[in-house]
Amino acid sequence: MIRVQREPFDPGAELNAFMATVPKSGGIASFVGQVRDFKGDDTVHAMTLEHYPGMAEREFAALTEDARGRWALDGLLIIHRYGELRPPEPIVLVAAAAAHRADAFAACEFLMDWLKTKAPFWKKEALDSGEAWVAASADDDARADRWKK
Amino acid sequence: MIRVQREPFDPGAELNAFMATVPKSGGIASFVGQVRDFKGDDTVHAMTLEHYPGMAEREFAALTEDARGRWALDGLLIIHRYGELRPPEPIVLVAAAAAHRADAFAACEFLMDWLKTKAPFWKKEALDSGEAWVAASADDDARADRWKK
């Protein structure tokens, strides 16, 4: 399931709801990314996530389809917020259910790596020193490249 | 935090409680293992987990200390049940919080691989065909070997 939403979400409640859909899976791997309240020595007061409606959902659908072709999965979940967030609100939740934990872990990490480099979202941080768009990370590019085939 | 307990636990509530302890972490990776209701063509009615009290907690403490030496982690959680469980009750929850998701994922997978081969727990399944102890998996041994250094 894929959800792109402005409203906050409750990671624990979402994990439980997802698990209720995959009672036959041996393992469920998940990841939550949350807003940090610092950036180096500066303070992060808020984060605004801009996104490209339509394309965001489309990219997530393509990513989950790709993941299903790579691993034996019983279910996938992506929830991603946009709009204004405050530390330490969750930004993203990804979960993967599978018979074997190796598949669940790999799919979960794959989804995070690829959504970091493909999902059309842009973060702007409100710092003590002013507002600034977050620069893309070369490390994220390198991690995403691991999955190219 | 490490808990070895007979009582059921709520994975979502535990994830939220763990996240509340690591508000400065960028990412939280987690894994839930749950009781499957099938084994091949047979039905699993219940699973009994026997454990070695004292040694179980000791092994988990050693594993988390090892993980903290390998990656930059803000927090670790292991909850493992013993006693009688029914499908699809959660057996184990592992979570790792870190500034960088690579560390959180690696620590979480490491803890699962090592606890599968080191934590003194033994599963017995109640099947249509009778009760049987679960055999250890060669695949689990191979996965745990990846982390040897």
Added chain:
Amino acid sequence: MSLTVLYFAWVKDKIGRGEETLSLPASITTVSGLMDWLATLSPGHAAAFSDRRMIKAAVDQQHVDHGTALNGAREVAFFPPVTGG
């Protein structure tokens, strides 16, 4: 040819708007050619497209390279490298 062009993040900030509908000269056939032409529209456009290495593009909501042909595109978007997740 009428085309919807979308801008996001600091590309939008520099241009001063997030969306515009433009009538494209027939000579413009690629994403790269579109950027050349957009850069002539205003100082803000020129600033946004001054370093093409910082600009990613999507045609009809699919990531594309700058050399991609526009043929028949209804919607083109320009934005910095994404930073979601």
Added chain:
Amino acid sequence: MSLTVLYFAWVKDKIGRGEETLSLPASITTVSGLMDWLATLSPGHAAAFSDRRMIKAAVDQQHVDHGTALNGAREVAFFPPVTGG
């Protein structure tokens, strides 16, 4: 020397109990020697220790190899490969 010996899973099932306190002959100095001696105690013990490759051991709650010395151990446990998680 008095020693607490613990059994788990099918090792416990075969022996018919999970714990026993034993007075050890002084000649027994290793985990392997202890298994040889335990196997003589009853048909159940003999069955449990019939294939040593299936038996793991812990001395004072630490995983050990069969060749490990017992010196000073208070608690020794025997069990099949673990299957938690």
